[in-house]
Amino acid sequence: MTDSMQARPEARIGSEVTAHPEQAFGTDPLQVRDTDHYTDEYVKGFVEKWDELIDWKKRYESEGRFFVDLLKSRGVKSVLDVATGTGFHSVRLIEEGFDTTSADGSPEMLAKAFENGMNYGGHVLRVVHADWRWLNRDVHGEFDAVICLGNSFTHLFSERDRRKALAEFYAVLKHDGILILDQRNYDAILDSGFSSKHTYYYCGEEVSAEPEYVDEGLARFRYRFPDDSQYHLNMYPLRKDYVRRLLREVGFQQVETYGDFQDSFAEDEPDFLVHVAEKS
Numbered sequence: 001m002t003d004s005m006q007a008r009p010e011a012r013i014g015s016e017v018t019a020h021p022e023q024a025f026g027t028d029p030l031q032v033r034d035t036d037h038y039t040d041e042y043v044k045g046f047v048e049k050w051d052e053l054i055d056w057k058k059r060y061e062s063e064g065r066f067f068v069d070l071l072k073s074r075g076v077k078s079v080l081d082v083a084t085g086t087g088f089h090s091v092r093l094i095e096e097g098f099d100t101t102s103a104d105g106s107p108e109m110l111a112k113a114f115e116n117g118m119n120y121g122g123h124v125l126r127v128v129h130a131d132w133r134w135l136n137r138d139v140h141g142e143f144d145a146v147i148c149l150g151n152s153f154t155h156l157f158s159e160r161d162r163r164k165a166l167a168e169f170y171a172v173l174k175h176d177g178i179l180i181l182d183q184r185n186y187d188a189i190l191d192s193g194f195s196s197k198h199t200y201y202y203c204g205e206e207v208s209a210e211p212e213y214v215d216e217g218l219a220r221f222r223y224r225f226p227d228d229s230q231y232h233l234n235m236y237p238l239r240k241d242y243v244r245r246l247l248r249e250v251g252f253q254q255v256e257t258y259g260d261f262q263d264s265f266a267e268d269e270p271d272f273l274v275h276v277a278e279k280s
């Protein structure tokens with residue numbers, strides 16, 4: 001941690017911005033640290049805009065075959081995508097021949113994912129509306145793999161919720177199943193001061209994501225679009241070793257972590273981390 005960060009345990013970056021009227025953050029957005037709030041954050045305008053601009057082809061290219069090859073190398077046939085969102089990974093995996101079930105806690109996201117499945121290759125997604133904390137109530141059967149991608153696990157604000165969700169993921173896996181869960185590299189954002197709080201650009205410079213406020217219990221990101229509209233997400237800044245420990249504590253035997261899809265990396269370098277947790 002740099003001196004400037006120690007002197008100031010919380011950091012507010014950039015100008016003060018009010019939340020988008022469509023998003024309900026109330027009078028003090030920095031106090032919104034609630035697992036249940038995710039459905040109010042992924043409002044229609046945000047989701048539509050994101051999906052319109054983040055070209056799926058470009059996302060395919062930047063991600064390459066990392067997840068597909070990883071799943072195939074483990075002999076995975078059935079996959080439960082627990083954070084389907086607008087369906088990017090579900091569609092990708094269906095196209096690669098995986099028997100894929102698509103779950104999410106947001107009905108709007110599932111509707112968009114279903115529409116995208118039809119539009120990108122006429123795939124009829126098998127969708128299940130389920131919150132991770134009660135996943136086994138709504139999802140039946142066992143899977144070779146569970147995927148929780150796109151920095152989704154960060155939406156859980158209490159340790160109790162994180163443990164509950166991981167236990168539910170563990171329970172829907174076959175005895176030798178794997179969980180693949182990714183996250184932003186929050187250690188770099190929390191520890192390295194302002195320098196690491198860079199703006200992440202998507203789709204050229206058209207969409208930007210930047211941390212507007214960060215402390216140990218909240219990372220509030222601002223997303224700006226070419227029409228000058230902006231939306232926010234309040235997330236819990238997961239530290240890498242904390243997530244690895246939780247994964248082991250809920251029963252996963254082995255946890256391997258990749259940084260920007262590489263197995264060896266300098267701690268503060270990657271933007272994204274991917275954890276692969278094995279049940280046996």
Ligand code: SAM
Pocket residue numbers: 038039042082083084085086087088089103104105106109130131132133148149150151152155156
């Ligand atoms: N994986 C997709 C991607 O990479 O484009 C979507 C990622 S989006 C950042 C996070 C998704 O997680 C949202 O669709 C949200 O509804 C879902 N989500 C967040 N918390 C959840 C919870 N407790 N239970 C179920 N789904 C949740």
